Amino acid sequence: MLVPTNAQKKGGAPALSYKEALIGLLGGVLNGLIGTGGGILLLLVLRKKAAPQDAFAAVLVCILPLCTLSFLLHLHAQSAHVIPSLLERGLPYLLGAVPGGLLGAYLLHRMKAQTVITIFAWLLCISGARMLL
Numbered sequence: 001m002l003v004p005t006n007a008q009k010k011g012g013a014p015a016l017s018y019k020e021a022l023i024g025l026l027g028g029v030l031n032g033l034i035g036t037g038g039g040i041l042l043l044l045v046l047r048k049k050a051a052p053q054d055a056f057a058a059v060l061v062c063i064l065p066l067c068t069l070s071f072l073l074h075l076h077a078q079s080a081h082v083i084p085s086l087l088e089r090g091l092p093y094l095l096g097a098v099p100g101g102l103l104g105a106y107l108l109h110r111m112k113a114q115t116v117i118t119i120f121a122w123l124l125c126i127s128g129a130r131m132l133l
Contacts, residue, residue, distance in 0.1 A: 020045075024062070031066045032073070039063045040124070052113040056120075 023045050031038030039059045046055035075083055108116065 027062065028066055031063065032070045035070065038066055043120075052116050053109050053111075056108060056116065 023041065027038035027041045029038075030036070030041060039062070042059045042062055043055055046058050049055070050058060075086070078086065
């Protein structure tokens, strides 16, 4: 579970520090710029404050609106003739990603924390190596 701030312990709204806002800003820039990385940055910070499963879930709360906003801004910047091809390329992946996301969310709290961390670490390593090659 995420560690509550003093304001949250007293029943108030969550306190936002400048450090958290700056990390959120950097995560948003990464997400908007390259479509990834914002969640990784947030996860690295939240891992210090929460159990791994809770940190992964909290990152999703942040990333969903960021991805939606980034997508809408990218659509707005594209010419009208480009939008159908973007949807055509992405739709087949979305059809598999939705049930995959549901399955992943189901499994997240049923797996050992170290297993989730290991899967994520391997994904980062493989993705990074493929990007460099």
